[in-house]
Amino acid sequence: MSNLKQVFTDEKAFIAFVVAGDPNFDATVDHIVALAEGGADIVEIGLPFSDPVADGPVIQEADLRAFAAGANTDKVFDLVAAVRQRTQVPLVFLTYLNLIFKYGYDAFCAKCAELGVSGLVIPDMPYEERAGLAPYADQHGVDLVPLITPTSGDRIAKIAKAATGFIYVVSSLGITGTRDEIQTDLGSLVSQIKAVTDIPTAIGFGVHTPDQAAALGQVADGVIVGSAIVKLIAEHGDQAAPYLKQYAHEMKAALPAK
Amino acid sequence: MSNLKQVFTDEKAFIAFVVAGDPNFDATVDHIVALAEGGADIVEIGLPFSDPVADGPVIQEADLRAFAAGANTDKVFDLVAAVRQRTQVPLVFLTYLNLIFKYGYDAFCAKCAELGVSGLVIPDMPYEERAGLAPYADQHGVDLVPLITPTSGDRIAKIAKAATGFIYVVSSLGITGTRDEIQTDLGSLVSQIKAVTDIPTAIGFGVHTPDQAAALGQVADGVIVGSAIVKLIAEHGDQAAPYLKQYAHEMKAALPAK
Amino acid sequence: MTEDNQTGRYGTYGGQFIPETLMSEIERITAAYNHYKADPEFLKEFHDLLNNYANRPSLLYFAEQMTADLGGAQIYFKREDLNHTGAHKINNVIGQALLAKRMGKTRLIAETGAGQHGVATATIAALFNMDCEVFMGKEDTDRQRLNVYRMELLGAKVHAVTTGTQVLKDAVTATMQEWTRRVDDTFYVMGSAVGPYPFPQMVHDFQSVISKEAKQQLLQETGKLPDAVVACVGGGSNAIGSFADFIDDPSVKLYGVEAAGDGVDTDRTAATIERGSDGIFHGMKSIFLQDKHGQIDKVYSISAGLDYPGIGPEHAALAKSGRAEYVGITDAESVDAFEYIAKTEGIIAAVESCHAVAYVEKLAPTMRKDQIIICTISGRGDKDVASIAKYRGVDINE
């Protein structure tokens, strides 16, 4: 078990997502540092996969830019090593199970531990399929951050009970991407989780404005922003750092106090 | 019964074919007169049909030229009337049964009689299908010239016995068109006919050179030339008359004496 | 003896109006056919091929959605589209090719319009290991290169006919001419219930499997005869096959549906019986679209398979006697029906067959719910999808 849970102890957390290698590896290092400086409590690094079943067009395009820059698992580990020269911000990976499987469950988790990557978010690994990876994650102290969605229903309890680090609460059906309105009754969803665990919750999928951060921060222990950040990178390319820092600052500031 | 049979009494007959209206009606009148002057004993006038099942490409193209000039049954009767102002050469029609059927069997035969058309050659009216037209032809003294072919076999007797005017002996299988070599044993075919009737025989399909005329004239009572004449008309258009006259002269001259 | 009660007549229609060169062969074919049609061995082989090659019996399908939607008679489809090669044509071709084989022929020739009959003939030639040459109007070979290639894949040689109007009737003429040229080893596989006797009769007999099966299937399912049978008519093979076993059941109304193209009253039509007149052509006395002098018309329909200026002589006789009724369906109506049956039943039917479907759409609502219509789906419509798109102005060029 990692230190992730600690992040949520005193403040509502702002979790920022970038795709590793978008638009190139040096830029990603700068972007992560900028996000951390701006106030991001955790940076989620997307390790790009050829067929990202849970991701919308904004992140898919970022993946393509990353592939064009030569992204692969080894390169992303190198990236993390470079990041670690400049910041100790907690890191998690978001990726698909096949990349971890091919690297080897044990080797991948070991590498994460070595580089200080605290957790893994794996959209195509539901509760029922944790058994292959979980022993290695446990052994190396890497959290498996589960997703709970508006359709989870009576699956919530078992997922929440097995969670370590934090729980990724998916705001809406469908795939990643910014949304102006979130329809789900997130209050009820989070309280169902809280009823069985004290692991922190962070809401993602569609979150992009400080107003949303303020509102959702009332409901959960943190918010996760992906597409909105990736859009800034798409717009400003390797010059995006100051914009990201500013954005992180605004989002963090908008979060309510604990 | 017409006077056609008489044509063959003293000489081997040269029978020349033209398509009515190819390339126009005035020219056809000239062509018929020229052929008669050159020595043609009978002129066979093709009344063009949209779908001439027995005709090869040379005559089909002549048909198209005739249609372009406005050919139809009425126009062709007008043509014959014009021809009759200038020559009394024996005439027969070659056409398909539908045109006669649509004009009316009785009316068509009456019109032939009126204009001095002695016979009809109808490639798509075999012996078995004579019964509709024959009474009217008989009544108006128009000969139904039957075709006998290399495949007629034991049909020869009944066809020959019913024939009036002359018998069109088809030299070869297939459709009209000039042929350099005729494979059929025409001697045997003609003697089978001669065994049952004294109606004259004329050989057609593929005949075009004076040499062929000389040879086939030994076998039958006449030769019929279609495509070779039509080709001359295709080449010389409405200026074909002198060439036709010359050609008729050569062919007639090449025929052996009776 | 008048013209009208000789061999091979259907009332005043039919006959053998073909060049003398072919008459001996026609006599041999008649004799052979009369022999084999009563030969148990021949019939056994024929039915074995129908069942184990052509995939018969074809389904009699209750069109539940369409019946409910139209709210009248119960509609059954006789599904010839499910035959191997996708149309009723194969039934006839198997029969004729088998006869050809029995007669010692080694070469099949055939005409084709859009290619359906050509493909069917090439198919059987491949199976029987016989030579095959198909004649097709140049205009059609240009429009239907895919079908030309399909025939070539099956081992056939395809000739583009450049004479006349370069369409189906010219292909028939060219095939007859080829037949007069080489009759010894060659059998002309006639593509519809047309031509000189005994072809219309052979085609009638070989295609009658459609109505024989349908009758038995319907009796088994409902215990009843149909009240109406509806089939599209080009030359009339599918329709005569659909009618055959019901002709002697006077309670069964028979409807032949012709292609009216732009409309029966326009020049762009192929509605032979409504618009045509008696004539003699392609070996038969029948009804043809022709001018007053007897020149055969170039006809028009969106469906290549109905685009023929004549009709089989038995249909002419059935029309004259009133035993069957013939109606016209326009391009527009048939395209609507094409879309309708696709959306309601999930069946993409040949545009030819959709002429019959369109008539069923008119007929069914005028009938009682306890009444039954059998409509023959003569072929599948995959071949037509591109032309329907074109008709609707959709660009499907790849």
Add this chain to the structure above:
Amino acid sequence: MTEDNQTGRYGTYGGQFIPETLMSEIERITAAYNHYKADPEFLKEFHDLLNNYANRPSLLYFAEQMTADLGGAQIYFKREDLNHTGAHKINNVIGQALLAKRMGKTRLIAETGAGQHGVATATIAALFNMDCEVFMGKEDTDRQRLNVYRMELLGAKVHAVTTGTQVLKDAVTATMQEWTRRVDDTFYVMGSAVGPYPFPQMVHDFQSVISKEAKQQLLQETGKLPDAVVACVGGGSNAIGSFADFIDDPSVKLYGVEAAGDGVDTDRTAATIERGSDGIFHGMKSIFLQDKHGQIDKVYSISAGLDYPGIGPEHAALAKSGRAEYVGITDAESVDAFEYIAKTEGIIAAVESCHAVAYVEKLAPTMRKDQIIICTISGRGDKDVASIAKYRGVDINE
């Protein structure tokens, strides 16, 4: 409990590797399927639709010419090409759509590569009067406009997928995404024996009608089991259906034939089992064509239906256990086979199926004359004629 002996495993393969958003739905589908697969009413309706809509049983055809020509084992074709819509796909689609209906769904979604599965799904949606949306890579919609229009005729909406490599695997991804977006009224009709459990099992069960019929038909005709069964493998639905009822007959050799494209040793291939490695993708643990990091390859074959970088988990397990053998056939070999079966048997078979035919051409001569091969002709090849012409350099643009 290790990863490899959980729900829905075939040996070490299978599983349910999908987003949490779908897991409750997958649980509902599993429960519903487990209920209905034993429900006599459901099974009756399924078999009734197979027989009276899909046109089953399909023929078991003795390929006499080909058997004689190859001079070895007796060759039988199981003729799925004679099904309504022209391929085996319909069997599975009927089953899944019926389950969807029973679950109260009103909307079907499906991925499609060249269009076969999309057309089959649109067909059943039309028959069941359900909404239908089909996802197809943009590259494929451009190449296959005719099939797009065909689906539209059947009432489906077709989405061109512009993400990723814009081909089949991206269409699968897009369909899964659409499913996560709207899961309540929507059923994802999976097109092959792939995806998260219970899809591979459902597809197995619905397609097993192929081998059940074939076994019964062959026993009836010869009193024997086959010595070998040969079927092409894309995702593996046709092959698993062809194998299913023989898996427990150890004397029957099972051959799955993959598309080797330019060759198993080239980069332009789709021979998953020969060239791929274990991975986790599209909901399942199985074998995939991928790079060493686990990025999925863009694959290649002349046959759009075999052009998938994975294979159903049950095949992965059959390959691992050695119960079935998987072999690759190149484009060139399959095109030769396409022409060969057309010329010898008069059958234009799908180029997918011709991969199996090509393997039969190799296998039969190595077997004794008293031995028997069943080869499944999974679909008809009319759809492929244009691309075969193109492969041969023949211009068929109309």
